[in-house]
Amino acid sequence: MPGVSLQQINKQFGNDTAVSPTDLEFNDGELTALLGPSGCGKTTLIRMIAGLETPSGGRILLDGQNITDQPAHIRRFGMVFQSFALFPHLTVTDNVGYSLKINGVGKEQREQRAQELLDLVQMPQFGKRRIGELSGGQRQRVAIARALAQQPSIFLLDEPMSALDAKLREEMQVELRLLQQRLGITTIVVTHDQREAMTMADRIVVMKKGQVEQVGTPDEIYNNPASLFVASFIGKANFINGIIRRGTVIVGNNELATADKPGFIDGSSVTLFSRPERCRIVDNTGENTMRGEVTYVRNVGSLFEYHLTTDIGPLIIEKPNLQGNSPITKGQQILVQLPADSIKTFPALAA
Amino acid sequence: MTTTVGVESSTTPPPGLAPPQRRLPLANTIFCVVVVSFCIIPFLLVIAISFGEKIEGAAWRWSFDHSNYLRFFVGADWPDTRTTLYIRRLWFSFYYAIIASVLAVATAFPFAYVMSRQSRRSQTLWLVFLLSAVSLSEVFVVMGWDILLSNRSGLPMVFKETGLTDWLKTSGWFEVLREWGLANPRNVRFKPTDFATIVTMSYLVWPYAVILLYPALARIDNSMLEAARTMGAPPLTVLRTVVLPSVRLPVIGTTLILFVFLLGSYVAITVFAHPSRQTLAVSVYDSVRGATMNAPFGAAQAIVLLITAVLVLLIVWMIGRRTEALQ
CATH class of the missing domain: 3.40.50.300 (P-loop containing nucleotide triphosphate hydrolases)
Known part of the structure; x- marks a missing residue:
């Protein structure tokens, strides 16, 4: 062929x-x-x-x-x-x-x-x-x-x-x-x-x-x-706007570590990208963790989609539906982690 | 899949609901009155008149006299002499109408096809142009062609002046044209000829042919033609194997409509056809309104023309069904 x-x-x-x-x-x-x-x-x-x-x-x-x-x-x-x-x-x-x-x-x-x-x-x-x-x-x-x-x-x-x-x-x-x-x-x-x-x-x-x-x-x-x-265009993603400072990304009052280190100069605006299924719900604070309130729970059958309001803006995370009902409900306060290796950094689009 | 479900649910009305009334009784009545008074009664009158009796030097009176039909088929002096004059006229009616309608459709088809593949804007402009051409009356069109084809001032003069006539004579084509009746010893001539009659009749219905063919051609999905091309079909094969078969019925339908329309041609025939090759439409007019003032005989001719036309349509329809069943 x-x-x-x-x-x-x-x-x-x-x-x-x-x-x-x-x-x-x-x-x-x-x-x-x-x-x-x-x-x-x-x-x-x-x-x-x-x-x-x-x-x-x-x-x-x-x-x-x-x-x-x-x-x-x-x-x-x-x-x-x-x-x-x-x-x-x-x-x-x-x-x-x-x-x-x-x-x-x-x-x-x-x-x-x-x-x-x-x-x-x-x-x-x-x-x-x-x-x-x-x-x-x-x-x-x-x-x-x-x-x-x-x-x-x-x-x-x-x-x-x-x-x-x-x-x-x-x-x-x-x-x-x-x-x-x-x-x-x-x-x-x-x-x-x-x-x-x-x-x-x-x-x-x-x-x-x-x-x-x-x-x-x-x-x-x-x-x-x-x-x-x-x-x-491909799949769902969270996009977070931030500014580079000394190798980390500042988003509001939070500091996010990223695994990829493209050569951004200090002070440049960036957009972070993270897939919903790579975000974790954790019990203890640590690197890249933040508090969030669940505003909406979407049941897609095979998985749950949680819409959160966090210090760094709205986030969507996905968890597989393992028990048949959602362990987290609307209004609940949870801790979310964006693992450093799940984040990619792009130059921010000109506004 | 969704569409199938939709169709199924719409064909079975929900239980307990009466099917909706199809037509208002008043509309039905008006429809019947219109059909009876404008179609059936005049038609029955023509049939009745065709059995009437002509009074020499006067009008006619009601009768039950089949001599009009006898005169049509074998002549008034039968059995002493027998004439086929009116059968010949019937034949010419069909001869001109069939050739002219087929010619119109055959030439309008490529035009309508190319037009249907153009941009929306140019399609609209062409349709507007054609519709305005339709508004020209038969008399006006025939007058134009009469000037164009007349022996003194039209094309024959152009042929002569440009030397085309001489060229035809030296190249030997002139003799061929003479054999076809399209030339006299001196120059080409188009009046009176079948050629001029048929061309003018075709021209008269040509815009109708395009307008009738256009919707069917425009509906052909372009990707169907492209699919054929990706399967190895060159443009003419696409036309033959995809375009023509998908518009077979509209093409036949258009030809029939134009044929029926042309059966009644009057002006073009009187201007261009040789008197010995004129049609029944002219003869009907002469009988009813012309010198003879013989309405019963005119009616009889009209009835024969009508019945023959219906027979032709039936035959075409039956052939169409036969080929449909074979496929």
């Missing part, structure tokens, strides 16, 4: 820059998620890879070969669209076999291949159905089967889950990931849902305003966000 690399690829729409010059590698057999808020250029990027959008500059290489000027129908990267884009005038089998039909594959072989693919997406008995008779999840499976029928070198999915409801979405994320691993096909998924990206991807490319903010594994992105934007 070949990989794709983008070299200085960019796209302008009139005076608007959709994608700034970008270098990216999509490795063999990996699933990469392009993640970002709407309008960040992720869809433009995947459409340029598919050949549906002409880059304003830069090159696209497939396995070292320049394919920048190849039209979409020569590249033939299978693509699953947000709306699934199935053909309502054809049956499920004919939809799946479409790419084979227009490329001159005989009827018998076509139907056999379509059946194999429908088996693969667990819809073996649906071949004769019309698209209008399928549910959202079934349509998505057909769209996946159809895109895979031509055995594409690259498999592209543009917001594939956004038309599905929450429960089905999570099931399909796992299923799609397992299918991709089984086939070992180089896959690029566009999504604005950080959970979806975390669930499926080998690597995540976080984008903002047409630029790549960070590229990394889900672990790296989650634990070591490269910027405040990435930190706030």
Whole structure:
């Protein structure tokens, strides 16, 4: 399975820059998620890879070969669209076999291949159905089967889950990931849902305003966000504003120790970042501990979310639901610790 | 998934609730009165008149006389002589209307398709432009084409003055045009020809063709076309395998509407068609209002035209159902 690399690829729409010059590698057999808020250029990027959008500059290489000027129908990267884009005038089998039909594959072989693919997406008995008779999840499976029928070198999915409801979405994320691993096909998924990206991807490319903010594994992105934007976009986090003084961070009357020691000069404003699940509830005061009052307890089922008011501002902490009820109630005073190794320091955003 | 649930719950009304009244009784009554007085009664009158009897030198009187129909199919002097004049006119009605409506749809389709892929703004501008073109009356349009195609001042003159006629003569195309009836020994000519008749009729309904095709084409999901491209379909294959099949019914429907509309063409036929190749619509008018003042015979012709048109529509509808079932 070949990989794709983008070299200085960019796209302008009139005076608007959709994608700034970008270098990216999509490795063999990996699933990469392009993640970002709407309008960040992720869809433009995947459409340029598919050949549906002409880059304003830069090159696209497939396995070292320049394919920048190849039209979409020569590249033939299978693509699953947000709306699934199935053909309502054809049956499920004919939809799946479409790419084979227009490329001159005989009827018998076509139907056999379509059946194999429908088996693969667990819809073996649906071949004769019309698209209008399928549910959202079934349509998505057909769209996946159809895109895979031509055995594409690259498999592209543009917001594939956004038309599905929450429960089905999570099931399909796992299923799609397992299918991709089984086939070992180089896959690029566009999504604005950080959970979806975390669930499926080998690597995540976080984008903002047409630029790549960070590229990394889900672990790296989650634990070591490269910027405040990435930190706030992926998962939940506490952000605390402070000022650097002699290697520690002063927040109000508190002094917080941090494990990372970037070279901030004394007096610079910083924003601290800490994941809610890394904060601890402790019995005794110590490093980075502070008093807090519980203002709200949110029961998410598998865990409890405590909203606190502390000396350093509002904090959210998360604890797994181990006993079935919350050991802490609203209004209670507790001691919280932000372990030094759980805190990352970023330069504060200009106000 | 949510949508399915929504549909299910909306189709089963909650128990204990009567289904809502569908129409107000008053609205129903008004509807019936309108249909009866404006559609059914005039139609029955035309049928009754078609069996009336013409009185020479005067009007006509009520009767039950089927000689009008006999005259239509075999001529007034039958069985001594037999004429197919009116059947020929019926045939020309269909001939012009079918070719002109197919031509209009075939040329409007690519235009409407390209238009539907443009920006919202340019789509709106085109639609406004086309709607204003619709407001031109048939007489006005035919007058324009009459000038454009007239032998003294229109295109033939341009052909002659620019030397195109001479070029046609030397290249041998002139003989071909003569065989097609589009040239006299001296120059090209368009009046009176089937060509001019059909082009003008197509032109008359062309804006309607675009306006009728446009909604269906605009509804085609762009990502469906893009999906086909990513599966290896070059642009023409996309058109053939995705666009055309998804608008098959609107295309057939549009052609039929224009066909029925063109069956009644009058002005274009009288101006451009050769007198021996004129249609039933002209002949009906001549009978009812023209020199002969024979309303019963005009009514009989109209009825035959109507029944034949209905038969054609039925046949097309049945073919459509057959192909639908085969798919």
